[in-house]
Amino acid sequence: MAKFTDTINIPILIGKALDLGFPLLDMMPTMHQHLVRRVLQCEGCCGQPILITKSILAGCKHSVALARIRLLEGMSNLTIDHPQSLQVYMDDTAQLSSGQLKKQ
Numbered sequence: 001m002a003k004f005t006d007t008i009n010i011p012i013l014i015g016k017a018l019d020l021g022f023p024l025l026d027m028m029p030t031m032h033q034h035l036v037r038r039v040l041q042c043e044g045c046c047g048q049p050i051l052i053t054k055s056i057l058a059g060c061k062h063s064v065a066l067a068r069i070r071l072l073e074g075m076s077n078l079t080i081d082h083p084q085s086l087q088v089y090m091d092d093t094a095q096l097s098s099g100q101l102k103k104q
Contacts, residue, residue, distance in 0.1 A: 005058040008070055010035065013056075017069045030062045 010031070017027055034056045037049035056066050 005063060005067065006055045008056050008066070009054060010056075013066060013070050016073065017066075020069060020072065022069060030066070033057070033060065033062070034066070 014027065014031065018024070035052050037051055039049050040047040056063050
């Protein structure tokens with residue numbers, strides 16, 4: 001999953017989203033979040049900001065929707081070529097749980 005999200009061509013993604021009618025007012029802040037410069041931190045020290053040109057953030061609420069936008073055309077073509085049940089499952093959100101262990 002990390003390699004996939006780190007190789008998405010942003011201009012192609014935006015073009016496909018607009019072709020599909022993805023709301024522009026939703027797309028703009030989403031892409032701003034994904035394209036903002038990133039800074040690596042280690043033990044309180046910060047590196048130089050890194051310009052992002054080919055990546056979406058894995059784990060972001062919008063990353064699954066963006067990945068589906070990018071994959072829709074290819075998945076549609078596969079479905080035409082292979083009409084039997086073809087499905088894709090993407091879970092890119094962390095699963096969290098809380099509670100206490102039962103005493104035995």
